[in-house]
Amino acid sequence: MGMTMTQKILAAHAGLDHVSAGQLIKAKVDLVLGNDITAPVAVNEFEKAGIETVFDRDKIALVMDHFTPNKDIKAAEQVKVVRDFAKKYKITNFFDVGKVGVEHALLPEMGLVKPGDLVIGADSHTCTYGALAAFSTGVGSTDMAAGMATGMCWLKVPTAMRFVLTGKLKPWVSGKDVILHIIGMTGVDGALYQSMEFTGEGLGSLTMEDRLCMANMAIEAGAKNGIFDYDEKTAQYAKEHGCADWTVYKADADAEYTQTYEIDLSAIEPTVSLPHLPENAKPVSDVGEITIDQAVIGSCTNGRIEDLRAAAKIFEGKHVHENVRCIVIPATQKIMLQAMDEGLVKTFIEAGCAVSTPTCGPCLGGHMGILAKGERAVATTNRNFVGRMGSTGSEVYLASPAVAAASAIAGKLVTPESVLGGKA
Amino acid sequence: MNATGTAIKYGDNIDTDVIIPARYLNTSDPKELASHCMEDIDKGFLSRVQPGDIMVGGKNFGCGSSREHAPIAIKESGISCVIASTFARIFYRNAINIGLPIVECPEASEKIQAGDKVSVDFDTGVITNVTRGETYQGEPFPSFIQGIIAAGGLMNAIKAGAL
Numbered sequence: 052m053g054m055t056m057t058q059k060i061l062a063a064h065a066g067l068d069h070v071s072a073g074q075l076i077k078a079k080v081d082l083v084l085g086n087d088i089t090a091p092v093a094v095n096e097f098e099k100a101g102i103e104t105v106f107d108r109d110k111i112a113l114v115m116d117h118f119t120p121n122k123d124i125k126a127a128e129q130v131k132v133v134r135d136f137a138k139k140y141k142i143t144n145f146f147d148v149g150k151v152g153v154e155h156a157l158l159p160e161m162g163l164v165k166p167g168d169l170v171i172g173a174d175s176h177t178c179t180y181g182a183l184a185a186f187s188t189g190v191g192s193t194d195m196a197a198g199m200a201t202g203m204c205w206l207k208v209p210t211a212m213r214f215v216l217t218g219k220l221k222p223w224v225s226g227k228d229v230i231l232h233i234i235g236m237t238g239v240d241g242a243l244y245q246s247m248e249f250t251g252e253g254l255g256s257l258t259m260e261d262r263l264c265m266a267n268m269a270i271e272a273g274a275k276n277g278i279f280d281y282d283e284k285t286a287q288y289a290k291e292h293g294c295a296d297w298t299v300y301k302a303d304a305d306a307e308y309t310q311t312y313e314i315d316l317s318a319i320e321p322t323v324s325l326p327h328l329p330e331n332a333k334p335v336s337d338v339g340e341i342t343i344d345q346a347v348i349g350s351c352t353n354g355r356i357e358d359l360r361a362a363a364k365i366f367e368g369k370h371v372h373e374n375v376r377c378i379v380i381p382a383t384q385k386i387m388l389q390a391m392d393e394g395l396v397k398t399f400i401e402a403g404c405a406v407s408t409p410t411c412g413p414c415l416g417g418h419m420g421i422l423a424k425g426e427r428a429v430a431t432t433n434r435n436f437v438g439r440m441g442s443t444g445s446e447v448y449l450a451s452p453a454v455a456a457a458s459a460i461a462g463k464l465v466t467p468e469s470v471l472g473g474k475a
Numbered sequence: 476m477n478a479t480g481t482a483i484k485y486g487d488n489i490d491t492d493v494i495i496p497a498r499y500l501n502t503s504d505p506k507e508l509a510s511h512c513m514e515d516i517d518k519g520f521l522s523r524v525q526p527g528d529i530m531v532g533g534k535n536f537g538c539g540s541s542r543e544h545a546p547i548a549i550k551e552s553g554i555s556c557v558i559a560s561t562f563a564r565i566f567y568r569n570a571i572n573i574g575l576p577i578v579e580c581p582e583a584s585e586k587i588q589a590g591d592k593v594s595v596d597f598d599t600g601v602i603t604n605v606t607r608g609e610t611y612q613g614e615p616f617p618s619f620i621q622g623i624i625a626a627g628g629l630m631n632a633i634k635a636g637a638l
Contacts, residue, residue, distance in 0.1 A: 075619045092503045092543055100630040118501055125501035175541040175565055191543040191569035193629050201633060205619070239488055240535035244564050273535060275564055328488060415497040415540070436492040436539060438515045 053303025055211040056278050057246040060186040060300050064169040072210040072307070080110070082163060083198035084172030086154055086411075087115040091132040092192035093173060097199060105140045106202030112144040112163060112172075113137050114154035117411045119147075122418040152383025152409045155179035155267060155351035160383055162293035166281055167300055171195070171204050176351050176433065178269045181278035182262035184285050184299065188276045209275045211246045212237075213308040216253030218317035223467040225361065226261025227353055227431065227451035228322040230268045233314065235324070235332025243273035245309065248302065250280040253316045259288045260357040267352045268433050271329040321466045323429070324449040327437045335454055335466045343448070345428040346377040346459035347440075349407075350414045353431035353452050354382025356389050362456040363395040365467055371403035372462030378420045380407045404459070416440045422447075429458045476597045478555035478576060479605075480527035483520070484589040487533035491545040491566065494537070500544055508544050509551035524553050529593045532559040533584055537566025543573060550575040556595050558602060558613065560584035571620055572629040578602065580613035597624075 054062065054069065062070040064078040085093050090113050105111060113133050118126035130147075137145035144163060151157070155176050158164050164180040170187035171177065173195035180187035190204065198204050214233065234241075247269045249262075257265075262279050269277025279285070281299045289297060320334040348354075348362050359381060371377045379399045381387040387409065390396050399406050413420030414432040422428055422441030427448065430440065435447035450458070453467040460470050493516045495508055502508065513520040530549060536559035537545060546569045549557065557570065560581040570577045576597055583602045587593055592605040600615035616624065626632035 075617060088497075088500045089541065089543065092547075095503065096630050100634055123501060129501060129503070173541055173543075175539065177541075189541040189565050191541055191565060191572055193543060193572035194568060197572075197629050197633055205623075239538060240561065240563070243535065243561060270565075273538065273563060415492075417497055434490075434492070434539060436490045438496055439492055443515045 052307060053305035055246060055306045056184070056248055056280070056300050056302045057186055057211060057276060058208055060167060060169055061206060061208055063300070070208045072208050074208045076206055076208060077203050078169055078206055080171050080198055080202055080204050081168040082110050082112060082170045083195055084112045084114065084154060084158065084170065084174065084177060085195045086117050086174055087119060087126070087130050087133060088117045089173035089192045089195060091129045093195040093199065094132050094136045096193050096196035102200045105199050108141050109143045110202070111142050111199055112158060113142055114146045114157060115148065115151050116153050116409065117415065118417050119151060119410055120408065150384065153351045153354055153411055156354055156382035156386065159183060159263065160292060160385060165289055165294035165297040166285055167298035171198050175270045176267050178274065178276045179263055179267040179351060181266035181269065181276050182259060183289065184279055184281035186276055186278065189270060209244055209246045210309045211248050212242055213311040214247060214249045215251040215311060215313050216249060216316055217251055217313065218253050218315045219256040220316045220319065223453045224319055224321060225451045225453065226257060226264040228319050229314070229316065230265040231322040231324050231329065231332045231449060232319050234268065234272050234329050236312065237272045239271060239328050239330045240273040242269065245274055247272065247274045247277040249277065254280055254282060256316065258357060259284055260355045263355065264352050268329070271433060321451065321454050323454060323464060324435055326435050326446040326448065329433070329435060329449060335450070335464055338464050341427065341448070341464045342462060343375060343429050343458055343464065344426040345420060345422060346375055346455045347413050347420055347428060347430040347432060348452050348455050349380025349382060350411065350432040351382065352433045354380055354386065356386050358431065358452040359386065359390050359395050362452040363398040365453055365456040365460070365470065366398050366402035366404070369402060369460050369470065371459045374462050375459050377404040377459040378407060378413065379404045380412065381409060383409055413440055429455045429464060431455050477594060478527065478529060479594040480529045480555050481525065482529050482531050482587045482589055482591045482593050483524065484531045484587065488535045488538055489532045490539035491537055491542050492539055494545040495542065495548040500542060503544065505547050505551040508548040512548040512552045521552065526553040527555045528553060529595065530554045530557045531584060531587050532557065534560040536562050538563035541565045543569045546570045546573055546575045558583050558587070558595070571623055574624065574628045578613035580611050583611040583613060586611065
């Protein structure tokens with residue numbers, strides 16, 4: 052029996068010629084990631100176990116992005132635990148305020164993940180790097196501690212679901228609309244314990260930003276990882292971001308899949324996921340009159356330069372609705388600079404948006420845009436669980452940057468076309 | 476190893492944001508985390524829960540964030556075991572790694588009602604509903620994972636050279 056992309060990467064990292072679904076393996080990791088919420092717990096576990104060395108100080112990334120710039124004293128203490136650890140063990144890739152970006156935007160940008168790598172991260176959206184044809188998956192803090200100590204991780208080889216993409220996206224439709232649509236089909240546990248493998252000729256029309264966004268939300272279908280077939284765009288991205296010596300793993304022709312979905316990209320509409328699960332996906336044009344109080348454009352899902360460009364194009368010459376607060380958060384310092392150079396920040400501010408330094412902040416109800424009871428937000432983030440962005444009586448609607456921007460202008464959920472009046 | 480207690484029952488897709496809301500993640504102190512466990516969907520949980528009680532969920536229990544704070548909060552609140560139809564995979568790993576016993580069993584998840592007296596045998600995966608006089612066969616752990624549990628969690632297994 053042939054192997055899937057995921058199975059090939061796992062086999063190679065376990066030093067095996069072949070692995071099968073269900074097999075438990077011990078695999079070598081290329082990078083171990085943690086943030087300011089999960090890393091303190093990992094540091095405690097690491098020290099409690101009396102371990103005195105890390106497996107490789109260049110292969111650990113500690114990204115202080117969730118409650119930073121420190122939102123309160125307790126958050127400051129948590130970051131300090133990690134900062135002290137990073138100093139003690141001379142961790143190369145420790146990112147503090149001033150250098151930090153939202154982890155899953157930052158690591159690919161820094162060239163810290165390359166095609167064919169195996170990455171574990173104590174953050175559920177670690178699955179983002181599948182866009183680079185790497186295996187990456189979210190784990191917990193204890194797994195992170197073990198990974199930092201040994202450079203190894205235990206994994207169960209997953210079965211796979213295949214998504215064959217055809218066609219080309221319509222204007223103002225992005226990877227976010229595609230992945231919300233797919234989660235609407237699979238449900239939030241449809242890919243539980245499995246890998247989601249994206250392939251097909253439609254891939255060629257998806258940008259790396261589209262792919263990073265889609266792989267990012269594989270966890271919202273319950274998946275262990277999402278992974279994209281390697282192509283010219285992957286190679287170009289890896290090269291541009293300073294990667295070298297990577298390995299390409301392609302699925303065997305006789306690899307086994309539990310299910311194959313054919314997705315015609317040209318049939319996908321601007322899509323929104325209604326509260327309180329990402330699976331509640333609907334075309335924006337079908338949701339009726341839903342007024343909003345806040346719009347958030349940013350996060351590890353949609354805080355990249357292409358996302359900001361799409362939003363800015365819609366805000367140009369227009370203004371945020373008087374009943375809406377719109378918060379724009381470029382995901383990294385580099386993206387912030389680029390957005391300034393391209394005039395996007397000016398467009399946002401002139402449209403009445405608040406522009407923030409990189410942080411995960413409002414996505415998880417941390418800080419920088421918490422909702423009151425009864426309030427609704429449209430957000431380019433990845434989760435709309437009860438209380439995710441604040442009060443348990445608030446609501447989050449997940450959408451693309453274009454839909455969020457258009458909705459911020461209209462004061463209610465609308466398609467980009469409806470505020471542009473036909474301008475594409 | 477066994478656990479016996481009263482069932483506290485929830486539905487499908489219990490996510491880690493409701494198990495322990497992110498606004499409390501500025502600490503990693505288990506007692507403080509436990510003091511907010513489940514409060515966003517069940518304000519009465521903390522006043523109801525007794526040491527040894529068994530939490531029962533539906534499908535995809537523990538979905539969402541990778542925060543280990545979620546199984547830590549549940550364990551520290553006194554819960555001796557979580558039974559669910561299925562677990563989200565990161566929660567599953569985290570529970571094993573920190574030593575919170577969990578059992579996958581769709582039948583038990585469906586038939587156990589809130590307040591039932593339930594007993595779980597972790598070696599065999601057999602769940603006994605004392606109140607209803609029923610037994611359900613849960614999925615026992617593979618031996619690799621039993622090794623981690625027997626060592627007292629992942630870090631101890633590593634120290635012992637088991638991984």
